[in-house]
Amino acid sequence: MEALIVVVVVLFIAALLVASSSVRVLREYERGVVFRLGRLIELKDPGLLLLIPxxxxxxxxDLRVVTLNVPAQDIITRDNVPVRVTAxxxxxxxxxxRAIIDVENYYVATSEIAQTSLRAVLGKADLDTLxxxxxxxxxxxxxxxDQQTEPWGIKVSIVEIKDVDVPANMQRAIARQxxxxxxxxxxxxNAQGEFQASKQLADAADVMSRNPATLQLRYLQTLVEIGASGNSSTVIPLPLDILTPLLGKLHGTDVGDTHDGTSAAGADAPVEDIDRSPRNGVPRLGV
Known part of the structure; x- marks a missing residue:
């Protein structure tokens, strides 16, 4: 009797083990690829799944998006610059x-394809493009x-270049450039600013030349700006039409000339003579 009880208990435990091994629960983001005696049967959806022991x-x-860190790759660009790129x-x-049947390990296969494609694509670009x-x-x-992983049932949605390590000598060259x-x-x-300023000055000079009063106003404005600058000394420029008569009186002549080209003081005005007798080694001017 005791032996029969032991046998029953053993059979019950074996039945529980078999039942537990035949029951599967798939999450919402999972799918089950089932092989029955080595043959593929229909894909199992999320929920409770019973298998034949x-x-x-x-x-x-797993149908969720997978993040794949592509290891750093040493690449020679088209202009023969060695760089180290991660993506x-x-x-x-x-x-x-297809992800289970067509490829042994789709994660490793996708990683290897990403590394080789990174070297192939970036090797065709120069450093400036990179x-x-x-x-x-x-x-x-x-x-x-994506074209190479599509037969495996893999969709590559995004690829981003993370870091580009450039040699130190190339970094200095890029900085100089x-x-x-x-x-x-x-x-x-600066040249464009000078050109535009010169055009504006030319236009302003053309406008001022049409009305002499604008020159006088500009002169007064300059005096105001000089006085407001707080300088210890003030330079007051005088117009040329004021200085010319004064200079003419100092030389004993008038400002204007006669119609025949002689000075307004008359044609008989004394002419300056040069006393060439040496006096202290310097010629003397006399009237």
Whole structure:
């Protein structure tokens, strides 16, 4: 009797083990790929799943987006510059059956494809393109990787270049190039400003030449600006039409000339003579 009880208990425990091994629960983001005696049967949806013990074998497939960190790759650009590039890729399984049947390990396979595609695509670009046109290179990488993983039921949605490590000597060269570019832009902007200012000054001079009163107003405005500057000494410029009569009186002549080209003081005005007798080694001017 005791032996019978032991047998019953053993059979009950074995039945529980078999039942537990045949019951599966799939989450909402999982799918079950079931093989029955080695043959693929229909894909199992989320929920409670019963398998035939020792007959069915199931592979879980996660349908969520997977973040793949592409290891750093040493790349020679088209202009023969060695760089070290790291990237990140985002992909998801869209066909669970093909992801299990067509490739042994879709995660490892996708990682290897991403590394080789990174070297192939970026090796065709020069350094300036690699540093300035990231968006276009990201789009090219995504397209190339997705085309190769599509037969496996893998969809690569995003590929982003993370870091580009440039050698120190190239960094100095890039810095010098950027500095030269900024200096060129500064000179161009300065030249454009000078050109525009000269055009405005020419227009202002043309307007002032039509009305002499504007010159006098500009003169008074200049005096106001000089007086408001707070300088200890003030320089007052005098117009030429005021200085000319004074200079003429100092020389004993009038301002204007006669119609025949002689001075207004008369044609018989004494002419200056040069006393060439040496006096202290310097010729003397006399009237």
């Amino acid at each position: 020792a007959v069915d074998r199931m592979e879980r497939v 990140v890729a985002y992909f998801k399984v869209i066909d669970a059956n 540093l300035s046109e990231r968006e276009q290179l990201n789009a090219d990488l995504q397209q190339v990787i 950027a500095e030269a570019e900024r200096e060129r832009r500064a000179k161009v902007i």
